[in-house]
Amino acid sequence: MANLRLLTVKRDSQNDPKLSCEKEDNETAVSRCVTSCIPNTGQDPPACIVGYISTPAGLIPTVSSEWTKKEHWQHIKCRTSAYRNKYGVQPRTICRGDPDANSDVIVTANYKYSFDIVRRDLKGFNLWVLVLDTKGINVWCAAGKGTFGTAELIRSLKTAKLALIVNHKRIIVPQLGAPGVSGFAVTRQTGFRVVFGPVYSKKYRRIYSRRVQGYA
Numbered sequence: 026m027a028n029l030r031l032l033t034v035k036r037d038s039q040n041d042p043k044l045s046c047e048k049e050d051n052e053t054a055v056s057r058c059v060t061s062c063i064p065n066t067g068q069d070p071p072a073c074i075v076g077y078i079s080t081p082a083g084l085i086p087t088v089s090s091e092w093t094k095k096e097h098w099q100h101i102k103c104r105t106s107a108y109r110n111k112y113g114v115q116p117r118t119i120c121r122g123d124p125d126a127n128s129d130v131i132v133t134a135n136y137k138y139s140f141d142i143v144r145r146d147l148k149g150f151n152l153w154v155l156v157l158d159t160k161g162i163n164v165w166c167a168a169g170k171g172t173f174g175t176a177e178l179i180r181s182l183k184t185a186k187l188a189l190i191v192n193h194k195r196i197i198v199p200q201l202g203a204p205g206v207s208g209f210a211v212t213r214q215t216g217f218r219v220v221f222g223p224v225y226s227k228k229y230r231r232i233y234s235r236r237v238q239g240y241a
Contacts, residue, residue, distance in 0.1 A: 071114070072096075073144065078120055082186035087120045090148035096141060103138045112137045113161030118185040119144075122151035126192040131222070131229070132178065133199065134159040134167050146226040153190065157181050168205035175207045182215045197222040197232065 072093050077084040092100075102108035114137045120128075121144060130153045133143045140156060147154075157177050159167035167173035178198070187196075194217050198206055201224055208219035222232055 073141075074119075078124075081189040082118075085118050085120050085153075085190070087122075088144050088154075090121065090145050092141060092145065100138055100141065109136075109138065111161065114140050114156060116156050116158035116181065118187065118190070119154050119156060120152065121147045121154060122149070124151040124153050126190070128152050128191065130155055130187065130191060130196045131226070132157060132196055132202070133226075134162060134164045134173055134202075136161050136163045136167075139163045143226045147229065150229070153187075155181055155185060155187065155196065164199050165201040168202045171205060173202045174205035175210050178206055178211055178219075179214050182211070182217055188216070194218055195220055197229070199226070200224045 072095070073088045074086045075089045076087045078087055079085075099108070099112065103112055113135050116135045128151050131143065131147070132155045133139060135156050135158055143154065157167075157173055158181070159172040159177070162170060162172055164173050182196070196211075196217050197220050200221050203221050206219060208221075211217060211219050220232075222229060
């Protein structure tokens with residue numbers, strides 16, 4: 026696999042921020058590049074995105090583990106009102122920290138509150154996160170509705186070209202998503218082995234420790 030290259034988003038403090046970035050690899054010093062290195066979506070990246078990693082499958086956003094004041098307020102509204110019905114993030118592959126081809130892959134839903142909890146709980150880890158299109162619904166409810174399920178997981182794995190990003194064939198699916206996912210079917214169609222992880226993403230550290238010790 027080719028060397029991954031980190032592209033860091035820099036935000037100016039002006040009212041109309043412009044984006045720039047820096048390229049960095051293992052052999053060369055940091056050099057300046059223009060805004061064109063950031064995917065042209067017509068909008069500024071979400072506040073949680075702090076850079077991009079260049080991979081054989083394309084640019085992968087890297088996200089912060091910190092929440093903004095605005096996000097704290099949005100989370101309160103999600104838990105107290107119908108605001109949660111329209112609180113989603115773009116389904117795609119993202120990364121936490123500085124992952125490589127051997128890093129674990131965590132699967133989650135595109136309900137933004139769930140997504141934010143995952144990125145906060147994974148602080149200190151270097152991981153890939155595959156965000157499924159659950160129509161903005163949390164993992165447990167989406168598993169019951171079928172949007173966090175076998176078909177969507179297979180589609181996302183293929184669309185993300187995950188086989189080009191990692192050298193292993195292991196994905197960690199939250200335990201609450203188990204009712205909707207057939208590990209056998211996923212492995213048969215993609216080659217990736219499904220490992221059902223903890224209910225809470227903050228417990229991921231236990232899985233990581235066991236895997237390092239050779240038990241998982």
